[in-house]
Amino acid sequence: MRIIDSHVHVLNNYAPMEPFGDIGRVDRLLHLMDGAGVEMAIILPVVAKFSPDNNTECAQWARQHPDRLATMTDIQLHEPNAAELVINAKETYQSIGISYYPNSQDISWVLKEEHKPIWDAFSKTQLVCNLQVTPANHAIFVTLAEQNPAVNFLCNHLGLPGAFNTDNPNYNSLSPAQRLDNVYIKASAFYAAAKEPWDPKCPQALRYLSELIQLFGANRILWGSDWPPTGNHLTYKQSLEIIRVFSGLRENQRNLVLGENAANLFGI
């Protein structure tokens, strides 16, 4: 059984993790992957003031460890040169996907005609479009995915529901995307919405996950650890065991979520 972690960050200086800013070093990740039996991890670069060259660094690490690491490229899709950067990402960084964290609350610009070249670039390169979409933008995102059926979209962290209680207005608000087979969702960063983020048995989070699997099917959900931030709450291995041991998924579902889906979606 292949185990692929679809969401990690690797950087020597991860300022939000201070005073342990070097917690996200590549040697640490590889060691943790060995210990947990994780074959490959997909890196989402963090291009920020404290790590301006992280796209280049992650591409280097992926080249040095081609059987263990693959990388996305962080591109600011709202910038005017975004389409060109997407087109060049494979050649420049051997990228398998593009990661975008919007810089504003409202992403309705993604539907505007003037930004259409971006989605054409995704369609042409077949790079996966990995998005951090919050519930406020789920409706816009569903329209975007509907209008671009040739682009595969992957949403971070269960669609960022904020909390797992059923009276949360954002509970499963991504469900209208279930009919779109180009939409995938990461089972990652449970800690961000869990009431008890230290608990790998996390019953609320796992109920949410099983409902998501009912809605979308197990072939559209990808496990990711969100290491190193997840390490504030759980060990790396525990972040995997949430799915492998505690999820109650059937074996074929578990194999899909833990590795097969990532292998198929990213061609790795």
Ligand SMILES: [Zn+2]
């Ligand atoms: Zn993350």
